[in-house]
Amino acid sequence: MKIGLFGGTFDPIHWGHLRSTEEVREAFGLDRILFVPAANPPHRIAQPAAPARDRLEMVRLAIAKNPGFGLSTVEISRPGKSYSIDTLRYFVRKRSANDILYFILGLDAFRDIGSWKDFDEIFPLCHFIVTSRAGCEEPMSLRGMPVAVRRLFCYDPDKKVYRHQSGTFLYFNKITDIGISASGIRRLLKEGKSIRYLVPFEVGAYIKKRGLYQRRRGGR
Ligand code: ATP
Numbered sequence: 099m100k101i102g103l104f105g106g107t108f109d110p111i112h113w114g115h116l117r118s119t120e121e122v123r124e125a126f127g128l129d130r131i132l133f134v135p136a137a138n139p140p141h142r143i144a145q146p147a148a149p150a151r152d153r154l155e156m157v158r159l160a161i162a163k164n165p166g167f168g169l170s171t172v173e174i175s176r177p178g179k180s181y182s183i184d185t186l187r188y189f190v191r192k193r194s195a196n197d198i199l200y201f202i203l204g205l206d207a208f209r210d211i212g213s214w215k216d217f218d219e220i221f222p223l224c225h226f227i228v229t230s231r232a233g234c235e236e237p238m239s240l241r242g243m244p245v246a247v248r249r250l251f252c253y254d255p256d257k258k259v260y261r262h263q264s265g266t267f268l269y270f271n272k273i274t275d276i277g278i279s280a281s282g283i284r285r286l287l288k289e290g291k292s293i294r295y296l297v298p299f300e301v302g303a304y305i306k307k308r309g310l311y312q313r314r315r316g317g318r
Pocket of ligand 1: 105113114230232279281
């Protein structure tokens with residue numbers, strides 16, 4: 099099986115997440131993509147706005163009708179910060195002999211990878227697929243990455259991919275630009291505006307039912 103792993107805060111999940119992973123699934127012939135919501139993302143100064151169980155439930159609702167998508171609670175069940183290296187080691191341990199793992203992330207997230215915990219130990223664990231992101235104008239290549247990251251790869255002109263010294267591949271994949279962000283959605287909700295057509299209907303209904311991301315009375 100070719101398995102994609104797609105981590106994020108999903109605070110909340112939106113059509114940008116869903117469309118980008120669907121395009122990756124098709125382009126790379128992946129059998130399944132697992133969404134892995136973070137409990138406590140190390141890179142965010144502020145904590146997620148919605149509790150983990152709500153973010154998990156919104157992902158569950160959003161992917162329910164796609165048999166190629168699944169949900170993993172590995173990060174939410176693990177105490178402490180959600181480091182990708184720990185998650186990848188978990189999936190490497192758990193995979194069957196024939197499974198091939200692909201870690202999927204957007205260009206904006208990839209640009210920060212030099213600051214991730216043990217980033218140089220991450221690349222040998224699986225292949226990487228970096229997708230374009232609307233509004234992120236940087237080149238779809240290793241240009242602009244810290245030297246510490248660039249020196250780990252060489253370009254394979256035949257396959258048009260970067261090859262890590264360990265033999266894993268790093269792909270850059272252009273996807274449809276969908277300029278939706280979770281922070282934009284939270285902002286709209288705080289202002290009491292509509293988020294219709296930015297998130298799946300079921301997710302919007304859940305947000306409404308639980309009163310998520312609303313302005314707190316007398317506060318913030
Ligand atoms: P925030 O606005 O709070 O930073 P976000 O919308 O970027 O949130 P995350 O959960 O942080 O959502 O993102 C998880 C992954 O999804 C990241 O790799 C990110 O690059 C990717 N991603 C998020 N939104 C889009 C989008 N509109 N198109 C393509 N990729 C996206």
